[in-house]
Amino acid sequence: MSILEAKNLSFTYSEEDGKGEEVLHDVSLSVEEGSFVAILGHNGCGKSTLAKHFNGILLPCGGEVYAIGMSTSEEKNIPKLRKNVGMVFQNPDNQIIATVVEEDVAFALENLGVPHDEMEKRVSEALDIVDMLAFRKHAPHLLSGGQKQRVAIAGIIAMRPRVLILDEPTAMLDPKGRKEVMHALHRLNRQEGITVLLITHYMDEAVQADRVVVMNEGKVLLDDTPAEVFQNIGLLQSVALDVPQSAELMYQLRHEDVKVPLSVLTDQECVEVLADLLEGKYGDYRNQKFNT
Ligand SMILES: Nc1ncnc2c1ncn2[C@@H]1O[C@H](COP(=O)(O)OP(=O)(O)OP(=O)(O)O)[C@@H](O)[C@H]1O
Ligand SMILES: [Mg+2]
Numbered sequence: 001m002s003i004l005e006a007k008n009l010s011f012t013y014s015e016e017d018g019k020g021e022e023v024l025h026d027v028s029l030s031v032e033e034g035s036f037v038a039i040l041g042h043n044g045c046g047k048s049t050l051a052k053h054f055n056g057i058l059l060p061c062g063g064e065v066y067a068i069g070m071s072t073s074e075e076k077n078i079p080k081l082r083k084n085v086g087m088v089f090q091n092p093d094n095q096i097i098a099t100v101v102e103e104d105v106a107f108a109l110e111n112l113g114v115p116h117d118e119m120e121k122r123v124s125e126a127l128d129i130v131d132m133l134a135f136r137k138h139a140p141h142l143l144s145g146g147q148k149q150r151v152a153i154a155g156i157i158a159m160r161p162r163v164l165i166l167d168e169p170t171a172m173l174d175p176k177g178r179k180e181v182m183h184a185l186h187r188l189n190r191q192e193g194i195t196v197l198l199i200t201h202y203m204d205e206a207v208q209a210d211r212v213v214v215m216n217e218g219k220v221l222l223d224d225t226p227a228e229v230f231q232n233i234g235l236l237q238s239v240a241l242d243v244p245q246s247a248e249l250m251y252q253l254r255h256e257d258v259k260v261p262l263s264v265l266t267d268q269e270c271v272e273v274l275a276d277l278l279e280g281k282y283g284d285y286r287n288q289k290f291n292t
Contacts, residue, residue: 002030003163003195004054004085008063011049023049025218026063033162036189036196038206038226041215042240047199050215051165054197055085068162083112086156088166092148095155101143102127102136105154112159126158127151129192130184146177150184157188163195164188170202182208203230203244207265214241227263246270258282 011024024046031037041047052058053065056072068084070077089095098104105123114122127133130150135143140151149169156164166185170178182205189196198205206212212229214222216239222229230236230247237243243251250264250273259282264270276282 001033002066003033003068004031004197005029005066006050006053006060006063007065009050009053009060009065010062011046011053011058012061013049022061023218027215027218027220028063029213029220029223031163031195031197033195034189034193035210036186036208037198037211037213038209039197039199039213039215040201040203040206040241041221045215046218047215048167051087051167051197051199054163054165055081055087057087083159084161085163085165086159086161088149088153088156088164088169090168090171092145092152092172095152096140096148099139099141100136101132101138101140101151104140104151105136105158108155108159122158122160123154126154129157129188130154131180144177145173146180149173149177149181153181153184153188157192157194161194163197165197165199167199168201169198170200170205178202178205203242207244214239226265230265231262253277 006027006029009024009027010022012020012022014020027050039047049058053060053072054067056078059073065072067081070081072081096104097107102123105126106119109119109122124133127136130153132147132150132154135147140148170181173181185196185198186208188194198209200206207226209226212224212226213220214229221239222232230243233243233248233251244265246264246267246269249270250260250262253260254262260273260277264273
């Protein structure tokens with residue numbers, strides 16, 4: 001079942017004055033419940049604009065958007081949409097409000113009037129999922145970026161949403177923090193069955209998704225598994241996107257007529273292919289004339 005769906009969505013900021021330029025053009029996209037989908041695309045291509053349509057922060061100018069089976073254009077659906085489609089943004093400092101971690105995670109629940117015992121239970125569960133339970137009494141401003149972002153994520157999942165949309169959640173983090181956040185996202189996708197839509201500029205994060213959507217200039221350019229998407233190296237480079245280093249190395253070897261597979265994405269797979277190459281599995285590479 002698709003839990004998020006955009007049908008022929010078009011969008012213009014400040015349509016009312018008639019001067020706005022359309023920034024989403026006829027975008028159709030559907031996200032299966034329980035999946036982990038990454039969205040890639042050059043700056044300004046419309047990723048954040050698209051994401052903000054899925055819980056009704058922005059409303060379509062043309063076409064329709066559905067989340068958890070409900071149209072975002074109907075006002076009465078908005079509270080339920082906001083509760084079920086959680087959003088996490090780039091800067092954790094803008095998302096943390098309270099002075100103690102557990103109070104921050106409880107903040108939205110308090111506003112929803114969740115009873116105290118139930119709230120305690122949900123806060124503990126949410127902090128446990130992101131591996132931050134040991135920090136529940138800590139002051140958020142003393143945490144690392146990765147820890148803060150995980151507290152922000154816990155604050156959203158405490159509301160028990162069915163979908164989590166994250167707009168470049170690791171952009172401001174160091175490599176350790178990025179790893180911690182990605183680990184938490186995969187855990188809550190696999191163990192809790194929460195659908196994850198991750199906007200990212202990092203290829204190694206996109207490689208870990210079930211599906212990769214590449215946007216360009218307000219349109220969907222590619223929409224497939226990571227293995228399929230990252231074979232389109234020329235096309236991706238033409239829209240100013242990097243490809244995973246392993247995929248690029250395979251592409252360059254192919255260019256030199258070494259018949260390595262193209263569907264190599266992770267460092268580990270790359271090491272295995274290079275070991276096979278050295279053992280002669282892909283022919284005698286030493287006779288190859290490389291254009292260096
Ligand atoms: N509030 C706004 N008012 C007017 N135009 C906007 C607004 N927000 C974004 N835009 C424009 O809409 C287009 C799409 O922007 P959007 O932020 O969705 O892109 P993005 O893919 O998320 O970019 P980035 O990678 O930089 O985050 C851009 O041309 C941008 O300048
Ligand atoms: Mg953006």
